[in-house]
Amino acid sequence: MFLEEYDVIVVGAGHAGSEAAAAAANLGSKTLLATMNLQNIAQMSCNPAMGGIAKGQIVREIDALGGYSGIVSDKTAIQFKMLNVSKGPAMWSPRVQSDRMRFAEFWRLKLESTKNLDFYQEMISGILVENNCIKGVKTSLGLEIKGKSVVLTNGTFLNGLIHIGEKQFGGGRAGERASTGITQDLANLGFEAGRMKTGTPPRVDGRSLDFSKMIEQPGDEKPQKFSFSDETQPLKFQRPCHMSYTSSDVHEALKEGFDRSPMFNGAIESLGPRYCPSIEDKINRFADKDRHQLFVEPEGWNTVEYYINGFSTSLPEDVQFNALRKVTGFENVKFFRPGYAIEYDYFPPTQLKHTLETKLVSGLYFAGQINGTTGYEEAASQGLMAGINAHLKVQEKEPFILKRNEAYIGVLIDDLITKGTEEPYRMFTSRAEYRTLLRQDNADFRLTPLSHKIGLASDERLKRMEAKQNKSNAFIEFFKENSVTPEILNPILESKNSAIVSQSDKMFKPFSRPNITMRDMRKIDEVEKYIKENDLDIEMIQQAEIQIKYSGYIEKEKNNADKLNRLExxxxxxxxxxxxxxxxxxxxxxxxxxxxxxxxxxxxxxxxxxxxxxxxxxxxxxx
The missing domain is CATH 1.10.150.570 (GidA associated domain, C-terminal subdomain)
Structure with missing residues (x-):
C-alpha cells in the first residue's frame, strides 16, 4: 500500500498540511499526505477569505517562496480588496473573498498534479519513535507507515470538542470526527500540551435575506491579485459583500441565553482568539457599545450560503436564531447551520526549533494550530516552512530559516518559539519591528532568490522577479536623472497646495514630497511616455513610487536590522x-x-x- 519508507509524511491536509506536502514533494522528497477525509483537503473551516491585515503579506510571502496559497486564492477569488490604502504602504494588505468549494477543489487538483506526492485517507492515531528519532506513523487500522520525517498539522482535530449551548460532542469540525491518540503519544514522550478554543458563526440562506436594507461592500475598482506569477490574472467580475449592524434588541436577545453559554457557565475553560471574539464576548466586554458590525459574505460565485462575519458564537441554536432575526435585513433568515465553539489540543511552541522541528524528537515537525496559532495564512506559512525543513533535514542540508527582518513568516515563527503563546496567535503588522521592509509589494524581491537557492522557486519565477526589479530600478533612475521645468511642474504643485519652484530640478526631488503622488507625476508627458515605452505594469510603477517616497525610512530600518543581525x-x-x-x-x-x-x-x-x-x-x- 505504501513505499517502504517516505522521506516526509504529512499528517493533516488543511492549509498547513497542504503547503507542507507541496513544498516537500516539489523539492524532490517522496512525500505522503495522510488525512481523515480526502474530500476536505484545504477546507476553509471558518470564513471564506484569504489575506487581510498582515495576513495578506504572509500570503504574498508564501507565493514568493513557491507555495500554492496565492495562486489558489487568485484562481478562486470572488472579490479583491487592498486594505489600509489610506495609510502608508507598510500597512497595505491584500484580501480576497473566496469561493469555498472551488478553493478546496483547486487545492486538491494542484496537489494531485504534484510529482512525488502520495495520498492516504485514514486517521493517524500515533507516531513511531526510536531513540528520540521519528520513524513513522501509526493508523487507526493498526498500519505502520515508515518515514524519515513527520510533519503534524492536526488543526483543531486533536481531541476536538464542539460546544453549542449546553450541548457538547466530539469533532474536529462540524460534521467531522475528532482525532485521537497522537496527544497521548506526545505526552508520553514528555511534550507539554494545552487546550485552546476557537469559534465560528452561523451560515445562512441568502435567499432569506433582504440585501436592500444592508450596506453594499464592493471590491476594488481596479482589483490586483496575490500571486507574482503570470499563472493568474486579476478579477474581471466581482461579487459584492454586504454590511449590517447588531442593535440593543439583538444584544438583549443574546443575553437571554448567557446562562446556557459555555463561555460563561464554565464549560469552556480554554482561551479563544482575543482579536476575533464571539458576539457574546463582544457585548459582555464592550457593554458601552450599542451595536457591532456584521459582514455578510457570500461563500462562492453561485451558492446561496452566506457567512456572517462578526457573529461567531457558541450560544444555544435557538438563541442564535432569535437574535439574528432582529438584525436589519435578517428578519426572515433561515439557517444552514448554527455557529459553534471548538476546544482542541495544542502544544506550546517553545518546544520547537526555528525550523519547526521539535526539540525532543528529531525529524518531527509541528505546523499550524497545533502550535497555538489561528488563521489559514499563519498555518499555511508554517506548513510551507516545516515541509521545506523536513526535506532539507532528510537530505542532510542546511536548514531554511527566515529572520525577523526578512519576512512576516520569520516574525511569526520567532514569536512562537521564543515567546510562546497562551492564546491563539494572530499576526498583525504591529508585531513586525521592520514592517517598512516587509511590505506586500516587495515579497518577491525579499524571498524568491532565497527560495530559488534551495530549489523551490523556479528559474522562471526568479527571471520574472529580476526583470521586474530591473525595470523598477531603471524607473527610479529615470526620476533621478531627468529634470522638469517650473512651467511644467508648478501647475501640478499648485493643484496640490504645494510650494512652487523657481528653477528646473530633478524629478526625484518634487516626487519625494509627501503630498505628490505617482498620479501627479504622470501628468508630465515624459513620465507617461517612459511608462508606455518600457511597458511598466502596476507593480513596477508602485514599487518605484514606494522606493522614492520612503527611501529614508527604508534605509533607517535596514540599518537597525543590520545591528540586530550582529547579535544573530x-x-x-x-x-x-x-x-x-x-x-x-x-x-x-x-x-x-x-x-x-x-x-x-x-x-x-x-x-x-x-x-x-x-x-x-x-x-x-x-x-
Missing part, C-alpha cells in the same frame, strides 16, 4: 549551562534553560529576560 551571529552552544551564571536573574535562568535560544538575539526577545541578563550573557561569552 552570536551563537549559543546547544548544551549551554545557564545555571553557572549566578548573575542572571532566576527567571532568566529558568526561561533560557527551557527555551534554549540558539543566538543572543533570540535570547534577548524572550519574555522575562532583561537587558541586564543579556549583558551578563555577553560578558560570559567574551563580548
Amino acid at each position: 551571529g552570536l551563537k549559543i552552544p546547544d548544551e549551554f549551562d545557564y545555571s553557572k551564571l549566578k548573575s542572571l536573574s532566576f527567571e532568566a535562568r529558568e526561561k533560557l534553560s527551557t527555551i534554549k535560544p540558539t543566538t543572543v538575539s533570540q535570547a534577548s526577545r524572550i519574555s522575562g529576560v532583561s537587558p541586564n541578563d543579556i549583558s551578563v550573557l555577553l560578558v560570559y561569552m567574551g563580548r
Whole structure:
C-alpha cells in the first residue's frame, strides 16, 4: 500500500498540511499526505477569505517562496480588496473573498498534479519513535507507515470538542470526527500540551435575506491579485459583500441565553482568539457599545450560503436564531447551520526549533494550530516552512530559516518559539519591528532568490522577479536623472497646495514630497511616455513610487536590522549551562534553560529576560 519508507509524511491536509506536502514533494522528497477525509483537503473551516491585515503579506510571502496559497486564492477569488490604502504602504494588505468549494477543489487538483506526492485517507492515531528519532506513523487500522520525517498539522482535530449551548460532542469540525491518540503519544514522550478554543458563526440562506436594507461592500475598482506569477490574472467580475449592524434588541436577545453559554457557565475553560471574539464576548466586554458590525459574505460565485462575519458564537441554536432575526435585513433568515465553539489540543511552541522541528524528537515537525496559532495564512506559512525543513533535514542540508527582518513568516515563527503563546496567535503588522521592509509589494524581491537557492522557486519565477526589479530600478533612475521645468511642474504643485519652484530640478526631488503622488507625476508627458515605452505594469510603477517616497525610512530600518543581525551571529552552544551564571536573574535562568535560544538575539526577545541578563550573557561569552 505504501513505499517502504517516505522521506516526509504529512499528517493533516488543511492549509498547513497542504503547503507542507507541496513544498516537500516539489523539492524532490517522496512525500505522503495522510488525512481523515480526502474530500476536505484545504477546507476553509471558518470564513471564506484569504489575506487581510498582515495576513495578506504572509500570503504574498508564501507565493514568493513557491507555495500554492496565492495562486489558489487568485484562481478562486470572488472579490479583491487592498486594505489600509489610506495609510502608508507598510500597512497595505491584500484580501480576497473566496469561493469555498472551488478553493478546496483547486487545492486538491494542484496537489494531485504534484510529482512525488502520495495520498492516504485514514486517521493517524500515533507516531513511531526510536531513540528520540521519528520513524513513522501509526493508523487507526493498526498500519505502520515508515518515514524519515513527520510533519503534524492536526488543526483543531486533536481531541476536538464542539460546544453549542449546553450541548457538547466530539469533532474536529462540524460534521467531522475528532482525532485521537497522537496527544497521548506526545505526552508520553514528555511534550507539554494545552487546550485552546476557537469559534465560528452561523451560515445562512441568502435567499432569506433582504440585501436592500444592508450596506453594499464592493471590491476594488481596479482589483490586483496575490500571486507574482503570470499563472493568474486579476478579477474581471466581482461579487459584492454586504454590511449590517447588531442593535440593543439583538444584544438583549443574546443575553437571554448567557446562562446556557459555555463561555460563561464554565464549560469552556480554554482561551479563544482575543482579536476575533464571539458576539457574546463582544457585548459582555464592550457593554458601552450599542451595536457591532456584521459582514455578510457570500461563500462562492453561485451558492446561496452566506457567512456572517462578526457573529461567531457558541450560544444555544435557538438563541442564535432569535437574535439574528432582529438584525436589519435578517428578519426572515433561515439557517444552514448554527455557529459553534471548538476546544482542541495544542502544544506550546517553545518546544520547537526555528525550523519547526521539535526539540525532543528529531525529524518531527509541528505546523499550524497545533502550535497555538489561528488563521489559514499563519498555518499555511508554517506548513510551507516545516515541509521545506523536513526535506532539507532528510537530505542532510542546511536548514531554511527566515529572520525577523526578512519576512512576516520569520516574525511569526520567532514569536512562537521564543515567546510562546497562551492564546491563539494572530499576526498583525504591529508585531513586525521592520514592517517598512516587509511590505506586500516587495515579497518577491525579499524571498524568491532565497527560495530559488534551495530549489523551490523556479528559474522562471526568479527571471520574472529580476526583470521586474530591473525595470523598477531603471524607473527610479529615470526620476533621478531627468529634470522638469517650473512651467511644467508648478501647475501640478499648485493643484496640490504645494510650494512652487523657481528653477528646473530633478524629478526625484518634487516626487519625494509627501503630498505628490505617482498620479501627479504622470501628468508630465515624459513620465507617461517612459511608462508606455518600457511597458511598466502596476507593480513596477508602485514599487518605484514606494522606493522614492520612503527611501529614508527604508534605509533607517535596514540599518537597525543590520545591528540586530550582529547579535544573530552570536551563537549559543546547544548544551549551554545557564545555571553557572549566578548573575542572571532566576527567571532568566529558568526561561533560557527551557527555551534554549540558539543566538543572543533570540535570547534577548524572550519574555522575562532583561537587558541586564543579556549583558551578563555577553560578558560570559567574551563580548
